Amino acid sequence: MKLKTLLLIVVVAMAFAGCKYDWIVPEEIPVIDPDDPSQTVSFSEDILPIFTSGNNCTACHSGNQMPDLRAENAYTSLNSTRYIDKTTPENSRIYNVPRPDGSHYKKLTAAQAALLLAWIQKGAENN
Ligand code: HEC
Numbered sequence: 001m002k003l004k005t006l007l008l009i010v011v012v013a014m015a016f017a018g019c020k021y022d023w024i025v026p027e028e029i030p031v032i033d034p035d036d037p038s039q040t041v042s043f044s045e046d047i048l049p050i051f052t053s054g055n056n057c058t059a060c061h062s063g064n065q066m067p068d069l070r071a072e073n074a075y076t077s078l079n080s081t082r083y084i085d086k087t088t089p090e091n092s093r094i095y096n097v098p099r100p101d102g103s104h105y106k107k108l109t110a111a112q113a114a115l116l117l118a119w120i121q122k123g124a125e126n127n
Helices: 002-018 043-055 074-078 110-121
Strands: none
Touching: 043 074, 043 110
16 A cells, blocks of 8 residues: 555656656847938836846835836936946946846846947937
């Protein structure tokens, strides 16, 4: 009886284990041509949500930790040469510090990094 119960548990466990699939969907990285004006990147629609949704960055960057990435302050907070380098966008601190292969507390996904870089390449406007 005991052995049968044990066997049953093992069989059931194996059945469940056998049916578990983890689908890894490759992340789609947007390709944005910095010189194509028809491809726009919006600060309010594309960039802000990276910082604020799910408190991704605002968990820490909400006033005491610079830059202040809360929706109402993010643009003003970032709009300086400390964070944005329009001449060499890749060197911008807001892009560089949380880059996907970096070691920041929270890293950008490759898609978020591509959007952020394109936004800076297109002039880092408050659009
Ligand atoms: C767990 C808390 C935490 C989270 C989440 C976090 N950061 Fe930070 N961040 C910090 C701390 C602390 C510093 C300052 C010390 C350091 O750089 O390690 C910092 C520094 C920075 C700096 C450099 C500031 C300067 O003036 O030099 C940038 C840019 C930055 N964070 C961007 C981001 C972005 C973008 C996100 C979201 C993807 C993010 N951080 C998420 C804690 C956090």
